[in-house]
Amino acid sequence: MTKNGNNANETIYKPGSQVIVDMLIEQGIEVMFGYLGGVVLPLFDKIYDAPIKFIIPRHEQGGCHMADAYARATGKTGVVIATSGPGATNLTTGLATAMMDSVPLVAITGQVRTSLIGNDAFQEADTTGITRPITKHNVIVKDPNDLAQTIREAFYIASTGRPGPVLIDIPVDMQIAECPIPPKREIELPGFRVRHKGHARQIAAATKAVNESKRPVLYVGGGCIISGASEALRAAAQKANIPVTTTLMALGAYDQNRPESLDMLGMHGSAYANFVMQEADLLISVGARFDDRVTGKLDTFAPHAKIVHIDLDASNIGKNVHVDIPVVGDAREVLEEMIESLEYKPRKEWFEQIAAWKAKHPFTYDRNADVIKPQYVIEEICRQTAGDAIICTGVGQHQMWSAQFYKYSKPRQFITSGGLGTMGFGLPAAIGAQLAYPDKIVVDIDGDSSFNMTLTELSTAVMYDLPIKVALLNNGFMGMVRQWQELFYGKRYSQSSLKNPDFAKVAEALGCVGITVDKKDQVAGAVEQMLAQTRPCVVDFRVDPEENVWPMVPAGKSLHEMDGLDIFEMA
Amino acid sequence: MKHILSALVLNKPGVLAHVAGMFAARAFNIDSLAVGRTDDPTLSRMTIVILGDDKVVEQVRKQLVKIVEVVKVQDFVGQDVVARDLMLLSVACTPEKRPEILALIEMFNGKVVDIGPKFVMVEVAGPESKIEAFIESCRPYGIKSIVRTGTVAMARQARTKSEE
16 A cells, blocks of 8 residues: 555644634634633634634624525534523523524534633633534534544434434643544434435335325425425426425425415415315425424314325324324425326316415505505515515514525525524624625514614625625514404503614615615615615615514414404405 | 334434334324344344334334334234333332231342341332332332333244344
C-alpha cells in the first residue's frame, strides 16, 4: 500500500475547534448561522478561516429560525451556533419550532469547561437538560475522543428518518483539547433504525382499498414534502383519479391550480376539503399526523371512511384516530410502490359533488369593501409573482390567509411554523430562504404583532444585502386572538391591541425601503414597487382591523360544522 | 391494566433522563422503574411498570423506541413472565412479639437482615402480590420503613442478548 493510501485510514489529531469546522465542511455545509460568546471563542477563531458563509443574526432565536427556514427551503440540514447560558436558552423557541415541524437542524452550543459544570458558573445553563424535550436528540461532549464522531452522528440523526433538531453541547475545554478525527465510516447506532420500505402486504392492502373505494380522498401532510414525495403523489392522484387536500405543512406538495386539488383542510381549511373528509369512504393519509387543528372533534371525524395511514414515524399511527390499514414507511417509497397497481376510476358522482361544493363555498371575502382587505393584498402578491414566490409567514390570521389566498404549486415554496405556531418566525425565515435561493422572490407575509417580535432581524437582511420583501398586513391587533375574543369572549378585546411604530420609518432607519399603504387603489402599485426592490423592503398595508378568517371550525366541533359559510353567499 | 415494559438501552449518561423526560412530557405515569447493567457492559436494562389501556401503552412503547439510545422495547403483556420485587421492611418488634413476627416472616420466605430491641428488618422478594400481602400482615405491628426496588421481569425461556 502506498503511503497516501495509508493516510486515508489514519486518525489525525487537531484542536477540537478545528475538528468541529472540519466536520461541518465534511458534511458539505455552505451557510451557517450563529452568535458569538465567551465559550465559543476558540470555535469562532477557526470559523474565521473556514470556507463557509457565516450569518450573524441579531438574536439567537432569529439565527435558529434562519437555519430552520434554510433547511425547509432546501431540504439540507441547517446549522446554528450559540454560546452557553443565554445563547443556548435563546435557541429554545427555534429548536421547538423545528422539532414540531420535523426540520433537520444541528445546533452547536458552547458550554463552560467540564470542570466547572454544575458549579453555577458564569453563563452556565443545563443546555441538554433544557433542550431534551424539544430536540430529536441531544448530547454533551465530555471526552475529546468522542467529538468528531458525535458531530457525524448528529447530522445523521437530524436528517435520517423523520428529521428533527439535534443539539451538541461542547464545553470550551473540548474545543481546545487535541481531538482525533477517525476515518469516516458508516454510522452505526444500535437504537436508531429507520425502515423506509413499507410492508409489502400493507401496501397491497392499501392499494386494494383505493381501487375499491368510491369516494376516496388523499389527505397529505408535511411528510410528503420532507420525503420528496410530491411527484409520486401527483402521479398517484392522477392515475387513480383521487382528490387531494393538504395540511398547512404540505401546501405546495400538490399543485393547487389543478381541479382535483381541494386546497387546505382543517380549522381554517376550505369548506369543500372539510366536506370531502366527512363524506369520504376512504381516507389515504400520507405523511400527516391527524393534528387537532385538522380533525376537529375526533368522535365525528371522517365518520364513513376507512383509514389508510402512511407514515415513517410509527408513533403517529393510531395516536389520535383508529387506523384500518397502517403502513410504516417513507411517503415517497410507499407511493411509488403503490402507483403501478392503482386503477383509474371515473368516480363521476364524487367529483360532481366536489365541484358543487367548490362552486358554492370558495374561499372569498368582500371584494367591494372600501378598506384594504388583507386577502386582497395576498391575491395581488400571488398574481404579480405568478404564484412562484417563496412565501414565509408569522403566525395568526395573516398565516391562514396566506394559506388560503396564495396558490402554491411547488413543494418547499411555503415556509411557516405549523406545529408550534411561533409568532416572529416570518422575517428570519425569509432571510434563511433568501440565502438558500438568492435569485428567487422571497416574501414574508406577516402580521404586525408577529413582525414586532423579531423585526430587529431587518438589520441582518441589510447587512447581507438580502432583497427580502415584508408584506405587513397591519390591523393593529393580535388578529387571531382578537377574532377568538370577538367570537367566544363577547368582543372583550383584552390586551390584544398594540400601539405600533411607524413600520415604514423603522424599516428606513434600519436601512430598508419602507412604504406605507392605506388606500385600496394603491395596493397593486405598492406590491409592484415592493417586488422590484433590490434592497430589503417593508410595505405596511393598513388593512381592515376587524376582518376575520373564514371558514372556521370552532374548537371541539366537527369538521363539517363550519362557521362563516354564510358570508360566502354574499360574494 | 398493568403492563411491564422491558427496555434495552445504551449504558450512557443521560439515558435515564431522556426516558424519564419523555414520560413526563407526554403525561404517562410510571408505576415503577428498575435499571441495571446487563451482561453486555454497553447496555442496561430498564424494567418499567405502567398502568394504562392498551392504546396508551402502545404509544408509550412507540415513543420509547424513538429515543435514540433505546435499542429495543418489549411489552410483556400476555406473556409468561417471571416478575419479582425486592423489599426491605422494618417493622416494630419488641422481644415479646418476636416469635409471632418471625413465624410470619417464615411464612413469606423472608429473611431477617437486622434486628434490635424494638425492630426487625426483613428482606422479602417475590411477585408484587406477595410483597403487598406481607406489608398488610406487618401493618398491625407498626411498619417503621419500607424500601422497594420496583419490578424486574424476564420472560420464561428468554435468551440473553449474547445468546441471540
